[in-house]
Amino acid sequence: MTTFEAAQLVAAREIRTKLRDKAFLLSTGIFLVIVLASLVLPALLNSGPAKVAVTDGASVAVLQEHGFEVRTVADTATAEQLVRDGEVDAAVLPGPVVVGDDESPGDVVQALSVEPQVRLLEPSDVDPFLKVIVPLAFAMLFFFTSFTFGMQIAQSVVEEKQTRIVEILVASIPVRALLAGKVFALTLLAFGQVALLALVAIVGMSATDTAPGLISAALPAIGWFVPFFVIGFVMLAALWAGVGALASRQEELTSTTVPVQMLVLIPFFAVLSVPHDGVAMKVLSYIPFSSPIAMPIRLFDGGAAIWEPVVALVLLAVTAVGLLGVGARVYSGSLLRTQVRTNFMTALRRS
Known part of the structure; x- marks a missing residue:
């Protein structure tokens, strides 16, 4: 069996396991209901004109x-x-x-009040409320997906160490095939979940009068969000597997995964806390750990030149390749140490 075939075998096993996992299916269903309800309920609750x-x-x-x-x-x-x-x-x-x-009745008073004439040089087809919600949706989508699926990767790794099944797996297939299969399977599942949520969101928007303007405005940002999401998730997935392998039991995951948790949490809150049209946001859109969130937001707001996402994506890809190597070394250097927790630097040296 070649390494590629072994990785395919591991990926197929991981996907089958997840698709039979009731918790995974339930969480996906809950996310779908939340997305659909957030789009449809406001329209349903609005019973018509006053x-x-x-x-x-x-x-x-x-x-x-x-x-x-x-x-x-x-x-x-x-x-x-x-x-x-x-x-x-x-x-x-x-x-x-x-x-x-x-x-x-404030809406009636406002309608009868005399207001100065307003002329917009660049009118937007998107409701101001949606200009806030859509960027938040980009940020939340990448944050929750990378965090929840990342923790699942780490938990899967340490579970295999605790049950000693990893010793049987490594005796049958190369360590790099085991890691590649896990990363590929979870990336595919994460992307599939995001695609399903996006499809439900589009269907939900079609039931409201915001669909045409919102979809046309969000389409370029969504198109770029896909490669940023996939490469960013893969970059973090190998690290999640590596820090998961450092633990010898589930209770140690909280401490071993802290560095990667910070790599997800800090960029998320940084992007949400700065103005979308400021210098800080522009800088964040080039930093690999925050660019999967920041760059799609800038594209949705229309504040990024056509070359900027290309440069940011190249930087993200280069960083992903480097961190894939780091994650693989930590993973292989600590995977078979099933009795004690492994130090990060020790795992790097042992690989």
Whole structure:
């Protein structure tokens, strides 16, 4: 059996094991429900345009222009009674005077207020709320996927050490084939989960009126997010396997995986805490550990030149190759030390 064939065998085993894992299937289902609910529920909870009773025709055109359902009535008493009965959300009397039930109808007041004319030089088709949510979704997607799947890689490695099954595996196939199979399988599963979430998100957006503008604006960022996600995940996956092999039992994973946890946590919070159009964000979009999050966000905001993601992706790929080597050395240098926890530098020297 060649190394490639052995890696394929390990990958197939890891994928079958995960697809039979109820916890993995349940977590995937929960993520799908959360994504779909976050897109569809706001539209479902919005029961339609607010209803306003009007006693004269002076305000009808303005209210209709702002999307209100206008009901013209004969007098003030009728309008106020409709508000009390809950048949309309507010009433507009001559003056104009806006009448509410137990709180001020701010949307009606705002519609009738005189505002200065606003002219945008570069109008956006994307809702301002979505400009906040979509970048956050990029960051959360890479963070949670790399963290949860990374911990699963580390747990799988230390479980094989605890049960001593790793000794049988290493006697049958090369260590590098075992590592390559694990990394490939978990990368494929992670990408499959992300693709499924993206598909559900697109289906959910198609049920709302935000879909056309949002999809067209997000498409370039999504296109670049895919290679950044895959290479970034592979870069971290080998490190997760390496630090997982340092532990001799599950209880030691908390301490052995801290360095890689920091490589995931710090870039995530750094990207979310700086302005999207600032110098710090531009720097973060070139740092390999934060570029899978920062660069797609800059592309979505339209703040990155066409050459910038190419440069950032090359830097990420070069770093990934280097860290794959480090992770492989740590993994091979500590995998068969099943009785005691292995020091990082000791594992590097032993490999």
